[in-house]
Amino acid sequence: MRDAAPQTIYLKDYTPFGYLIDGVELTFRLHPTATRVISRIRFRPNPDATDHRFFLHGEGLTLISAAIDGQTVTPDRTDTGLTCPVPDAPFVWEAEVEISPSTNTALEGLYMSNGMYCTQCEAEGFRNITYYPDRPDVMAPFSVRIEGDEKILLSNGNPGNSGTGFAEWHDPWPKPAYLFALVAGDLVNHPDTFTTRSGKKVELNIWVRPGDEGKCAFGMQALRDSMTWDEEVYGREYDLDIFNIVAVDDFNMGAMENKGLNIFNSSAVLASPETSTDTNFERIEAIIAHEYFHNWTGNRITCRDWFQLCLKEGLTVYRDSQFTSDMRSAPVKRISDVIALRARQFREDNGPLAHPVRPDSFVEINNFYTATVYEKGAELIGILKTLVGDNAYAKALDLYFNRHDGEACTIEDWLQAFEDATGRDLSQFKRWYEQAGTPRLSVADDFKDGTYTLNFEQKTPATPGQDIKDARVIPIAVGLIGPNGDEVHETTVLEMTGARQSFRFDGLSAKPIPSILRGFSAPVILEREITNAERAFLLAHDTDPFNKWEAGLSLARDGLIAMIHDGAAPDSAYLDAVQTMARDDSLDPAFRALALGLPSQDDLAQALYDQGHTPDPQAIWEALETLRHAKAQAMQDLAPRLYAQYQVTGPYQPNAEQSGARSLANAALAMITRLDGGAQAQRQYDNASNMTQQLAAWSCLLQAGKGEAATAAFYDQWQHDRLVIDKWFMLQILNADPAKTADTAARLTKHPDFTMKNPNRFRSTLGGLTASSAGFHHASGKGYELLANWLIRLDPLNPQTTARMCSAFETWKRYDSDRQVHIKAQLERILDTPSLSRDTTEMVTRILA
């Protein structure tokens, strides 16, 4: 039976723990099925607490012994922890427990991956290691001794004594248990050093399985760049003698910022030109930066409770996006971020899983590592910076770091630092953290006697549990362009605080074309009456790269909607405008590649739904295919020219310049393939010397229905490389005809290399299915059934990944009644599964509500 009444935890119920910890000593005697964990913890009563009940979390532990101040005790135990009487004065808690890492398939706590021991403790995994107050506001210095035969034994902090069969580590910085880490295995390292700006020498290592040493150099450079950037931009130095990164094959997420010992999904750190695409390189650079930046935003200053998750995640995502913008192209990064935000966060905000950036309740915290907490959380930092300005932002951050170093904080603490540094009242801004849903910002304009007026109105639709929404402060960056294409009013930020508000621009000689929400200055949906001619004009003349791209995208979207809904032909205004844009060699090739892209199937489904239509995934897919074909025809001269012009010569480098050229050339190749049936793609496949070229060519061949030989060749070439074989699984599914998507995915789950124990492989296969919108939503319902079958199988092994993948069903209410019946039946089947995890139960229940 599933949990009869899973407990809901509320932000309003927060109380501090009754005890403080002065020191934690842990000894691990490693054994695959019987690891002993011996803990010695120095507690003392917390003078700020009123509740002094002594409760230690602990799950799945075999208690061997427990003692207080040297006296054996017999605690009262439940499934979730233990309690026992304790002195009203400082005392020492000692316990020995036994755990079995090799049978831990949930990948939380201490587990084994390919014979190597590793840990994942965020959010609440430490309670699977030993009895402890497993909550982020309990911070303590840790000393760790690891005993085992493995060659390499690692934990947090600085190294202490070591010898045959043991190693000791001491982390002087008080930390919550979720930042604890241990790794033990026969690993090899890629070493380096970094000297901080105050002259401290830090040893750096990336630890990998033997054979992967050649894939570490890029990650190491990204780490060094991140360390320099955080010193230069935020004034933050690294604070230990050593910084270790370990690559692990079996990992539920991208990576984890454990103090001084970051653990990475191998897909988020290992890179080589032959095996990784340009996109992989950029992602790796960003994730290394993200985890490193957590050292200050997350580790030195952590979260008081898990409701404050956005305090560390929103800020750290914001910081890593600033870093990528500085390292690469800021406009291209902004556009890519907004594409991802709309695809994941807007979708979440618009459906049954919508929740505030700072939620006020949860059942399972692992279900709240969401696009809303991360990506919308980062957007809020961007809004704040726009509102207060760059200098005040820097001042407020210094104050935040100085005031709260070593503390576990809240969003209130964060906002207070801004209020104190700037004198500004942020109570209205705080609504962004508290109210779920994406504001709809509508605008109408008016021109009279040289005065141009923009009249805005904001409305946020109701979300689960939140019917009424208050007006939020929205920074709207606006520029005005004259009829001849010149900018007549440079970018200015309008600060909207009311439900309705007007802004005037005087002294204009003619009615301008407005460029609204430049740089996507707030995460809102802009609703605006605009003609195709105006969009084409903005695509040609807007000086703001984001809005230039947006103009092309919305032109494409409206044309597609007319094709889907009214049976219209491809819009020639779009085809002409996009061709002019693509021809403009003064524009960054990476920008042009993005601007040649079309809205996703999911975006179109939502747009149709918002306009009161029921989206038909097959019709959407067909319209996209028709438009792609029309575009290829319209550009039959231009595409080969771009393809030739942007071939990269010289050694491969994963930098912005080369990857931009490759992405434009590969966009051209996709168009060429539609007309030449794959001849050029085959040549590129045969001659490819890097994965970006090889994968792009293979995709084109698959789309052209000519991929069979390349599919076999690709497997033969890469069967020894797990990360490349993940791509092999995924691409076949992504490029299948929608009628065959589910069958392709089902066939691949029978392949000997498929395993549901490896989250990357599971996500490549079943995630490939859910990402293929028309295939997943095929009218037969077999996509839904296949996903549900596998989620039911995975849940007992790995609840966290199962629960996350349930979000594929979150849009179900947009679809027709037949599809809804199919989906509902699958969701109910999942929910009726005996012993379903709390994670999956919560997700499915919310989706069905």
Ligand code: 0A1
């Ligand atoms: N804090 C990490 C992500 C992370 C979150 C949860 C995990 O397990 C439930 C694992 C990793 C980050 O933001 O990178």
Ligand code: ZN
């Ligand atoms: Zn993070």
